Amino acid sequence: MIRTISVAIYLLFLLIGTIPSLIRVKKYEKENKIHEKYELVHRVAHNFGKKMIDCTGSKVRVTGYENIPKDETVVFIGNHQGNFDIPLLLGYIDKPIAYIAKIEIMKLPIVRDWMKYMRCVFIDRKDPRQSLKAISQGVEYIKEGQSMVIFPEGTRSKGDKIGEFKPGSLKLATKAGTTIVPFTIKGTYKIFEANKNKIKPAEVELIIHPPVYTSGLSKEELNELPDKIKETITSALK
Known part of the structure; x- marks a missing residue:
């Protein structure tokens, strides 16, 4: 409990320190300094994510980093084990990324501002019409060069099992014709969710799989894509 409170206080001051x-x-x-703006946004998000993981005392191992195309916009797709998945990806993938996020996060001051500048997409799951608009916005961001992260399960598994992919969860990538980079997260749930919501150090692994190219795929290949991606992600959990 002491560690959990200490981490919470540390993260609060860390967040305030980004103001x-x-x-x-x-x-x-x-001033319309676009490059400087996004460079600073990426640097702050990257540092914040890494410090958020480091302060838990957890150890991280990344494999397959070379599978990330360097100068290409991509959509990262992977499993969702716990609350520390997002800081893990921010801190250990040195590439500007944004997320598909629940609209409830808009209630969090400072956090919502940074997420807007990261070009995250906020979805109201209770409003299908708004969700469609959000997906269209995400496609536009990708076409403008913003890499995105999608968790097709839609919620945390809180364990080492992978849930069902939500229907249409890959549309963001396929509509934009963007390269998909699958990833597998192992162990983040052990930091928080497995301990009755108390923070403990854990051994965490991020496995980045070879890219999957969506451009030029046939209708049949696109229909098979979710199962193919899921099998790739799941294979590293076995």
Whole structure:
């Protein structure tokens, strides 16, 4: 419990400490300094994610990093074990990424501002019409060069089992004709969810699989794609 409280206090001060950078991002936006704005957003998000994992005392091993195309927009697709999945990816993938996020996160001050500048897409699951608009917005972001992360399960598994992929969860990638990079997360649930919501150090592994190219696929191949991606992700959990 002491560790959990200490980590919570540390993260609160860490978040508050990003406010000067947030002010600078807004200044860059007003001055139309696009490159400087997104460079700063990525640097802050990357550092925050890594510090968030490090402060739990967890050890991280990344394999397959060479599978990430360097100068190409991609959609990362993988399993979702726990709350620390997002900081894991932010901190250990040195590439600007954004997320498909629940609209409820919009209630969190500072966090919502950073997520907007990261070009995250907020979805209201109770409103199908809004969800369709959000997906279209995500496709536009990808076409503009923003890499995205999708968790097709739609929620945390809180364990080492992988849930069913939500229907249409890969549409963001296939509509944009973007390369998919599957990934498998192992052990993040052991940091928090497996301990009755208390933080403990864990051995975490991030496995990045070879890219899957969606451009030029036939209708039949597109229909088979979700099962193919899921099998790739699941194979590393066995």
